[in-house]
Amino acid sequence: MSELQFDGQRKGENLVFIFRRHILTARKGLIFMLIMTALGMAPLLLWPGNSYMFWVFLGCIFIGVLGLIYAYMMWYFSIYIVTDQRLRQISQKGLWKKTVVDLGIDKIQSISYQVPGFFGGIFGYGTILVQTAVGDLIISNVSKPEKVYNKLQNVTGKVNHGNSKA
Numbered sequence: 001m002s003e004l005q006f007d008g009q010r011k012g013e014n015l016v017f018i019f020r021r022h023i024l025t026a027r028k029g030l031i032f033m034l035i036m037t038a039l040g041m042a043p044l045l046l047w048p049g050n051s052y053m054f055w056v057f058l059g060c061i062f063i064g065v066l067g068l069i070y071a072y073m074m075w076y077f078s079i080y081i082v083t084d085q086r087l088r089q090i091s092q093k094g095l096w097k098k099t100v101v102d103l104g105i106d107k108i109q110s111i112s113y114q115v116p117g118f119f120g121g122i123f124g125y126g127t128i129l130v131q132t133a134v135g136d137l138i139i140s141n142v143s144k145p146e147k148v149y150n151k152l153q154n155v156t157g158k159v160n161h162g163n164s165k166a
Contacts, residue, residue: 016083022123022124022141028071029072030071044057105155107134112149
């Protein structure tokens with residue numbers, strides 16, 4: 001059985017699970033594509049006999065698809081990695097900029113989650129709050145927050161029990 005690996009993994013560190021935000025966080029790309037499609041259709045409707053307007057329409061569609069791909073990439077490459085030692089947040093902030101935050105599992109004091117009402121319940125997303133002595137890590141728009149919360153509780157419970165018996 002091969003173990004999962006990730007960049008920056010420490011020797012002896014075991015990956016427990018990986019999660020990311022809900023796919024709806026990439027909705028801005030879809031909205032952008034729909035707006036560009038509507039903008040591209042306007043010249044076709046205003047000047048129906050002009051063949052150049054079809055190329056304007058295709059250009060707007062192309063730009064819209066690029067925006068959708070960009071939003072998807074920002075969602076896909078922004079992940080949370082939970083190991084037996086730490087919680088690692090990797091946030092993609094553009095094509096070339098990314099930020100990484102590491103939080104030791106033993107530093108976590110409490111974890112809570114919230115589902116923000118009707119749409120959060122329907123689409124299955126919520127916010128997870130990880131509290132430490134140094135500050136709070138707020139992870140918004142998490143897909144299946146109850147499931148992620150329970151897994152995080154299991155990981156922190158094992159670490160805290162292991163430290164109290166030593």
